[in-house]
Amino acid sequence: MQEYDESFFRAKANKRARLTWLILLVIITVYYGVKIPSGDVELSRFLAFTITGWLLYISGAVYLIIRGNDSNKYKWFLGVGYLLFYAVITWTSLSQITFVFVMPLISMMILYKDPKYIKSMMWMTLFVLISSNMYNGFAKGMMDFVSSAECALQFAMILCCFFCTDSSIKHLIESDGALTASIKANLARVVKTVEQVKDASNSIVDGVTVVRELADENKEGADNVVKDMKTLASNNEILNDKTISSVEMTKVIDT
Secondary structure, three states, rough: OOOOOOHHHHHHHHHHHHHHHHHHHHHHHHHHHOOOOOOOOOHHHHHHHHHHHHHHHHHHHHHHHHOOOOOOOHHHHHHHHHHHHHHHHHOOOOOOOHHHHHHHHHHHHHHHOOHHHHHHHHHHHHHHHHHHHHHHHHHOOOOOHHHHHHHHHHHHHHHHHHHHHHHHHHHHHHHHHHHHHHHHHHHHHHHHHHHHHHHHHHHHHHHHHHHHHHHHHHHHHHHHHHHHHHHHHHHHHHHHHHHHHHHHHHHHHHH
């Protein structure tokens, strides 16, 4: 059975989050890349957010090489770095589907089970969305979209995802805490039972020791009795010899 190693699982979470970031970069690059020939996306804007995204990703990989794959601060590098990449996209190409690019970031946050991290990323995401909507609405004349129900739906969906993710993480933390408490309680009961068995075993050993000591004393007493009986028998033989000798002398005197 594999023992729990916090650094191992933290490194595993960083690896999976980094892989999700890479896949998303490839998807966004391909999605906007195929729009360049048709003129739907300007090459300068495409290069702006693509280069920004890949540089941030490579910087994160270098950071892990320097600080170690189990770095606890990589999640902040990932979240802030990805939001910068997302901000460039929303500030340069506001559309009805742009908000979907922030969904993978929210899904990656579950890996770290940190409510504080979730709330921080949520406020940063809302800042990016509000600022990009204001910029595109006033600077590019896209107020029709900014004031539309579709734009409001974007905010509602993102907020819903954040709240659901936060609730899921809190549930996981509570569940893990309850499981850990249950394991500790069971372990305490096992330790108590082992202590009771140990005490009982010690009592048995003490009893066996007492019995052995009594047996040794009884054996010693028996040996002393046998020795005394031998001495008594020897004295009886001497007494018998002297008695016979006295009888013989009595006969002689009588004669």
